[in-house]
């Protein structure tokens with residue numbers, strides 16, 4: 001596996017130099033300065049690539065070329081947005097970057113309710129708590145019909161939770177949910193998010209899936225020509241939020257989108273933390289089934305709770321069998337080698353806890369601390385080395 005690290009570009013406090021020191025060889029990044037929906041000029045891609053290579057690193061994966069909401073709903077000037085998307089894919093391929101991660105989540109990208117969840121050892125983790133989310137959805141946003149999406153007992157807890165919150169705590173909860181997390185798309189105010197939610201709810205699961213397939217039919221042939229392997233990131237969390245459609249949450253979803261446009265270029269980002277937040281997703285089974293089309297992995301662990309809540313746990317200590325998963329990915333790489341393929345699966349330590357001085361420090365991107373990710377990478381690297389050694 002190729003060890004990579006997410007970098008948010010020249011403004012990221014975790015610099016390329018630090019990435020080299022953490023021991024990664026690949027960089028995962030995006031052109032964050034280009035507005036969503038605009039085409040990425042070849043010269044901009046080349047410039048960023050040269051910057052990365054000047055540090056002795058490789059630009060392994062683009063995460064992400066984000067899709068504008070209008071491209072997901074196929075409304076407004078979606079045709080132009082689609083042309084721009086294709087141009088970006090072509091230019092990324094022309095510059096020699098061959099893997100592109102993207103997602104098809106409606107309205108909000110990855111979502112958490114608490115970005116500062118204290119663990120027993122006083123480090124801080126990211127958490128999604130269903131009670132808080134329901135409290136926001138039903139009683140703050142007051143989305144129409146939202147109360148029908150939660151059971152009465154949960155609603156009671158949510159009401160009590162909200163009543164006990166100070167105004168500052170309520171404001172923080174709202175900010176965490178709708179203001180957008182690092183690398184995510186979409187930052188809303190209350191009215192803005194209400195309108196966006198209504199538009200996607202009207203589309204429904206079937207409409208949303210049809211739009212995804214239509215997107216793939218157009219983009220995958222371009223990716224094939226450009227030598228780019230597209231890999232869709234699953235919904236995070238992998239269940240409906242705000243009553244919105246969700247079409248990339250399970251193995252069935254992945255199977256359907258791959259069958260819609262069969263091509264090795266129509267692949268998957270196996271995000272262990274996202275898929276793993278559902279107990280009915282079998283990660284190792286997914287590697288066995290979708291192996292040749294897994295172009296990128298996010299290695300992250302979680303602890304699940306009965307009501308759908310979860311928090312991000314230590315990389316090796318959670319509900320995901322990380323050692324088993326890495327073993328299955330190494331099997332897949334061996335299979336590729338047998339076929340004469342030389343490409344390695346890029347992995348990145350996904351998220352990390354805030355530790356030591358980074359706790360509460362301004363400018364540390366939630367989930368993207370230096371220390372926590374370095375710890376995660378070191379532990380995962382240990383597993384990779386050990387399993388490779390045992391296979392010799």
Ligand code: DNO
Pocket residue numbers: 063064101102103109110182183184233271298367
């Ligand atoms: C969160 C990330 C996501 C991911 C996008 C991919 O940490 O995994 O923001 O980059 O959803 O398009």
